[in-house]
Amino acid sequence: MKTEIIDTIKKDFQENILEESISYNEIYLTVKKESIVKLCDRIYYHFDLPLVSIFATDERNINGFFKIHYVFSIDKNDAFIILRINVDGKNPGYPSITYKIAAANWYEREMQDMFGLVPQGHPDPRRLMNFEDWPDGVHPLRKDFDIRTKPPRVNGEYIYRHVDGEGVYEIPVGPVHAGVIEPGHFRFSVAGEPIINLEIRHFYTHKGVEKLFENISIDKAVFLSERISGDNSVAHAVAFCQAMEKIAGVNVPPRARFIRTILLELERIYNHLGDIAGIATDVAFAFGAAHANKLKEEVLQLNERVTGSRMLRGMNAIGGVRRDIGDKKDEILQKLSIIQRDFRKLMENFTSTPSLMDRIETTGRIYPDTAKGLHVVGPSGRASGLDRDTRRDHPYAAYPEFNFKVPVLKAGDVLSRTIVRADEICESVALIEQALWALPERETRVNVEKIPDGHAFGYTESPRGETIYWVRTIGNRIDRCKVRDPSFCNWLAIEYAVLDNIVPDFPIINKSLSLSYSGNDM
Amino acid sequence: MTVEDEIEIMGQRMNDKIRKIFGRSLHIREVDAGSCNACEVEVNSLSNPIYDIERFGLHIVASPRHADMLLVTGSVTRNMELALLKTYNATPSPKLVAAMGSCACNGGIFGETYASGGGVDKFIPVDVYIPGCPPRPQAVIFGIMVVLDKLEQKIGKKEV
Numbered sequence A: 001m002k003t004e005i006i007d008t009i010k011k012d013f014q015e016n017i018l019e020e021s022i023s024y025n026e027i028y029l030t031v032k033k034e035s036i037v038k039l040c041d042r043i044y045y046h047f048d049l050p051l052v053s054i055f056a057t058d059e060r061n062i063n064g065f066f067k068i069h070y071v072f073s074i075d076k077n078d079a080f081i082i083l084r085i086n087v088d089g090k091n092p093g094y095p096s097i098t099y100k101i102a103a104a105n106w107y108e109r110e111m112q113d114m115f116g117l118v119p120q121g122h123p124d125p126r127r128l129m130n131f132e133d134w135p136d137g138v139h140p141l142r143k144d145f146d147i148r149t150k151p152p153r154v155n156g157e158y159i160y161r162h163v164d165g166e167g168v169y170e171i172p173v174g175p176v177h178a179g180v181i182e183p184g185h186f187r188f189s190v191a192g193e194p195i196i197n198l199e200i201r202h203f204y205t206h207k208g209v210e211k212l213f214e215n216i217s218i219d220k221a222v223f224l225s226e227r228i229s230g231d232n233s234v235a236h237a238v239a240f241c242q243a244m245e246k247i248a249g250v251n252v253p254p255r256a257r258f259i260r261t262i263l264l265e266l267e268r269i270y271n272h273l274g275d276i277a278g279i280a281t282d283v284a285f286a287f288g289a290a291h292a293n294k295l296k297e298e299v300l301q302l303n304e305r306v307t308g309s310r311m312l313r314g315m316n317a318i319g320g321v322r323r324d325i326g327d328k329k330d331e332i333l334q335k336l337s338i339i340q341r342d343f344r345k346l347m348e349n350f351t352s353t354p355s356l357m358d359r360i361e362t363t364g365r366i367y368p369d370t371a372k373g374l375h376v377v378g379p380s381g382r383a384s385g386l387d388r389d390t391r392r393d394h395p396y397a398a399y400p401e402f403n404f405k406v407p408v409l410k411a412g413d414v415l416s417r418t419i420v421r422a423d424e425i426c427e428s429v430a431l432i433e434q435a436l437w438a439l440p441e442r443e444t445r446v447n448v449e450k451i452p453d454g455h456a457f458g459y460t461e462s463p464r465g466e467t468i469y470w471v472r473t474i475g476n477r478i479d480r481c482k483v484r485d486p487s488f489c490n491w492l493a494i495e496y497a498v499l500d501n502i503v504p505d506f507p508i509i510n511k512s513l514s515l516s517y518s519g520n521d522m
Numbered sequence B: 001m002t003v004e005d006e007i008e009i010m011g012q013r014m015n016d017k018i019r020k021i022f023g024r025s026l027h028i029r030e031v032d033a034g035s036c037n038a039c040e041v042e043v044n045s046l047s048n049p050i051y052d053i054e055r056f057g058l059h060i061v062a063s064p065r066h067a068d069m070l071l072v073t074g075s076v077t078r079n080m081e082l083a084l085l086k087t088y089n090a091t092p093s094p095k096l097v098a099a100m101g102s103c104a105c106n107g108g109i110f111g112e113t114y115a116s117g118g119g120v121d122k123f124i125p126v127d128v129y130i131p132g133c134p135p136r137p138q139a140v141i142f143g144i145m146v147v148l149d150k151l152e153q154k155i156g157k158k159e160v
Ligand code: SF4
Pocket: A227, A230, B034, B035, B036, B037, B038, B039, B073, B074, B100, B101, B102, B103, B104, B108, B109, B132, B133, B134, B135
């Protein structure tokens, strides 16, 4: 399939392709700016390849251009096609593809804020992370912007979408919420009980992470990646390390790959348990919530005993893992079998409680075509019929050596998302068992002294879904690190999921999508 | 000693203090001022059946107007600064503030950048710093006890 796609594109768009290069499983095609809409359209609709990321780089000091990268994934062949266009540094406009491919929406707005690249024809060109009190012309990811600059605050106004009509009123919520959750703003338009429009506004926790990557040493960068979305520490760190290892050309020792797999699955288990507990809390099923929370706490304590950190931090390093966990094998196996037994009982209880099922069945539906159009990833995507899982489609760590199922459902409601997670927990336990039983001998890390110049992707399936890093190194430093957290794709889906649902069901829908604010805002 | 025993002992001591100072319970409002969300995971852990801080008189409330104390996480991003100030202003006295996690203490790994403020005490007065990334639930409980000690001293001085 891969060669077929490349050949067809090359044949049909011959005069538009300026340059072609291949590294690892990444095929880069530099094309003319004017042809980008047509090319994306062809790849996205004709070959049916998902658009997994768009990002820019500032190369003005080398060639006077910004470069924009459009990343498509060929799931069947474990490959990526990256289209690149050059945008003139002095006249930074380029054609927007959002009106054709909805999934491009936030990426283009992000590049507008971070690089000052103007998507011509974007249907909603409002600012995203640069709030209304940021002055014009502040573009932090440009190379000539100093990370310590403190832009002054100016007066400005953010215009929300407005719904008119008899009896329609607005409910603003946030950024500081009633529960212990991260900050974000939600604006509901309701008529009576049902929600007729929801507009989300985020990026309150924008911390400048991508800029920070360019300003710290590579060793420290691993720790930074662990702190992009705190409860997905391992997935982020492994994705980052894998990108660096690809650039450095190191082969991670088998034992380290197995240990990474175990850590990734432990992370999935505690996150999914937390989400199920959250859903139970929000439907006032206190018994289930307490049980699921207790199980989650048990995994967190197991994490601490095994790795020294409840969030499994500090384990990953470029070239492998910092610590061996082989001596904890029996403890992990024993604990997980108890947890799994209790969890099965809990789920039986869950699905046989009619008052609970009534609340979550058909609630917060994301239809398969919406999910596909917005590129919803992870369990939320799989609950809406999207059969994608990075562990299977772009295998990494030790996943190629194990058997596991990828649960997929079609209904796209809160119930399906709960069931997908519950099934995934059981798969994760089985994966950890397989990995522990087959743990290969010997070393857990190769030393990587210096990273050569280069660029590469690193990716994992975090508990929330596909997590993608693109890193470019120059002179043993990070020149650009693009992080695509799964929540960046999934957030917009909530605007569709809540439609026609009642306001009191919003927390359940939100919880069932398990969205990270920090990973989204960065 | 198991975690459960540890918590039981700490909790009882705290409960005595809270009774003495606040009569019955201490109300806490958590504010995420730009954390990575792991600190929130640990705050939520405080309410799970293992720690269950409510039984010691600690109550996490929905509004700053009901709170005696703010538990602030995160390095105070530029975009959250205003919301943090508003929350602080809405809190009635004694307006205790605990900075939870390395980010809240001094900016942590995010430090001071164009988007990150670098520590809560640059924006509002902080009574106690709870280090850790994230701090374990035990550390958070310990930190809250230190705040209570401080308040006790303050009240003592006023009476003299
Ligand atoms: S202190 Fe650590 S865990 Fe807490 S918000 Fe900061 S980075 Fe996250």
